[in-house]
Amino acid sequence: MATMLLPTGPDGLRRFTRESLAALEQRIAQEQAKNAKNAKNGKNAKDCHEAQRNAEPPKPRIDLEAGKQLPRIFGDIPTELVGVPLEDIDPFYYKNQRTFVVLNKGKAIFRFSATYTFTGIYTFESAIKILARGFCIMPFTFLRDPWNWLDFSVIVMAYVTEFVDLGNVSALRTFRVLRALKTISVIPGLKTIVGALIQSVRKLADVMILTVFCLSVFALIGLQLFMGLLRQKCIRSLAHCVNSSLSPNASFICNNRTWSSRVDFLTSEDNFYKVEGAKDALICGYGSDAGKCPDGFDCLKIGRNPNYGYTSFDTFGWAFLALFRLMTQDYWEKLFHQTLRSAGKTYMIFFVLVIFLGSFYLVNLILAVVAMAYEEQNQATIAEAWQKEREFQLAMEHLRREQRVGPTPVASEHFHIRILKR
Numbered sequence: 001m002a003t004m005l006l007p008t009g010p011d012g013l014r015r016f017t018r019e020s021l022a023a024l025e026q027r028i029a030q031e032q033a034k035n036a037k038n039a040k041n042g043k044n045a046k047d048c049h050e051a052q053r054n055a056e057p058p059k060p061r062i063d064l065e066a067g068k069q070l071p072r073i074f075g076d077i078p079t080e081l082v083g084v085p086l087e088d089i090d091p092f093y094y095k096n097q098r099t100f101v102v103l104n105k106g107k108a109i110f111r112f113s114a115t116y117t118f119t120g121i122y123t124f125e126s127a128i129k130i131l132a133r134g135f136c137i138m139p140f141t142f143l144r145d146p147w148n149w150l151d152f153s154v155i156v157m158a159y160v161t162e163f164v165d166l167g168n169v170s171a172l173r174t175f176r177v178l179r180a181l182k183t184i185s186v187i188p189g190l191k192t193i194v195g196a197l198i199q200s201v202r203k204l205a206d207v208m209i210l211t212v213f214c215l216s217v218f219a220l221i222g223l224q225l226f227m228g229l230l231r232q233k234c235i236r237s238l239a240h241c242v243n244s245s246l247s248p249n250a251s252f253i254c255n256n257r258t259w260s261s262r263v264d265f266l267t268s269e270d271n272f273y274k275v276e277g278a279k280d281a282l283i284c285g286y287g288s289d290a291g292k293c294p295d296g297f298d299c300l301k302i303g304r305n306p307n308y309g310y311t312s313f314d315t316f317g318w319a320f321l322a323l324f325r326l327m328t329q330d331y332w333e334k335l336f337h338q339t340l341r342s343a344g345k346t347y348m349i350f351f352v353l354v355i356f357l358g359s360f361y362l363v364n365l366i367l368a369v370v371a372m373a374y375e376e377q378n379q380a381t382i383a384e385a386w387q388k389e390r391e392f393q394l395a396m397e398h399l400r401r402e403q404r405v406g407p408t409p410v411a412s413e414h415f416h417i418r419i420l421k422r
Contacts, residue, residue, distance in 0.1 A: 016085035016100040064090040070107040119158045200373030219319040226313035229342040233281035234273035234293035280306045291341035327358035
C-alpha cells in the first residue's frame with residue numbers, strides 16, 4: 001500500500017479552516033463510497049481477507065503522536081501558527097480521520113477531534129445569537145434571518161447523526177459537508193454574489209416559462225414524428241426456419257435451439273444484432289435514407305427502447321426529457337444518431353432548430369439574465385459605497401468649517417453683549 005506523503009517544513013503546517021473540514025468530509029465520503037462499490041461488485045470475504053493479509057495496514061507515525069515534540073524536519077513554527085488549529089500533519093489521520101492539531105511555543109503536539117470541536121463552536125455561536133436576538137417569535141430574531149437557516153440545519157444534522165442510530169440512513173452523514181457553506185454568511189463578497197444569484201431567480205420566471213413552452217412545442221412535434229421509431233431494431237430473420245403455414249404459437253427449431261413460439265424467438269436478445277461493445281440492438285428504419293440491417297436480419301418494431309427504455313419519444317414526458325437533453329447538450333449526439341438512423345437523415349432539420357433555439361438561444365438567455373442580475377447587484381453595491389463616501393466627505397467638510405468659524409455663542413451671551421452696548 002502506497003504511503004501518503006505530506007509536505008514537510010513550515011509549508012507543511014496549514015491552518016485548519018471550515019474548508020479543511022469540508023475537504024476532510026469529502027475524502028471520507030469518497031472512501032466510504034469506494035468501499036461500498038467494492039462490496040457491491042462481489043468482493044467476498046475471502047478476497048478481502050487475502051488482500052488485508054498481504055497489504056500492511058496503515059499506522060500512525062510514532063514521531064507525530066500527541067504529546068511529542070514536532071520533528072526537526074518541519075523547521076521553526078511561524079509565530080502566527082502557534083496555538084491555532086492546524087491540519088493534521090500525520091498522513092494516517094489526515095486521510096480519513098476528523099482530527100486537527102495545535103502546536104505550542106515548545107513545539108509540543110496536541111491532537112483534537114474536529115467533529116466535536118466544530119460542533120461545539122457552531123453551537124456556542126448560535127446560542128449567543130439566540131440569547132441576544134431571541135429564537136423565532138419576534139421580528140429580527142435568530143430564525144427570521146434566512147442566513148441563519150443554514151447554520152441551524154447544519155447543527156441539527158450534526159446532533160442527529162451523532163446521537164441517533166440511523167441504520168441504513170447513515171448516508172445523511174454526508175450532509176456534514178454543508179458546514180463549508182457557513183462561510184457564505186461570513187465573507188461579504190461571497191454573500192453579495194449569492195444574494196445576486198437569489199435575486200436573479202425571481203427574474204428568471206419569465207425566461208423559464210418561455211423555455212418550458214418552447215420545449216413543450218418541440219416535444220409535441222417529436223412525439224408526432226418519432227413515436228415508437230426507436231423500438232425498431234435488427235432481429236435475426238425467421239425465413240429459413242419457419243414457413244408461412246406454421247402457426248404463430250407453434251414451437252419450432254431454429255439455430256439448433258427449440259423455441260416455444262415466434263414471439264419467444266423475436267423477443268430473445270440472442271437474436272438481436274448488436275455492434276461490438278454496444279448494449280442495445282442496432283436501430284434501423286424503413287425509410288430510404290434510414291439505417292439498414294445486415295443480411296440475415298429484419299427490421300422489426302419490438303422490445304424496449306434504447307438505454308434501458310429511458311430514451312424515446314413514445315410519450316410527452318419522455319419526449320420532453322429528450323428535448324431537455326438536447327437543450328443541455330448532455331450526450332445529445334447519441335440521441336441524434338439513434339433518431340436519424342430510425343427515421344432518416346431528412347429529420348436533421350428538426351435537430352438543427354432545437355439546437356439553435358434551445359441550446360444556443362434559451363441557455364444564453366438564462367445566462368444573460370443571471371449576468372444582468374449580478375451587474376445590478378454590483379452597481380447597487382458600488383452606489384452604496386459611493387453614497388457612504390459622499391456622506392463621510394460632507395461630514396468631514398462640516399467639521400472643518402466648524403473648526404475654522406469657532407463655537408457658536410449661546411443666546412445668553414448675545415443678550416449680555418447687547419446690554420453692555422446699550
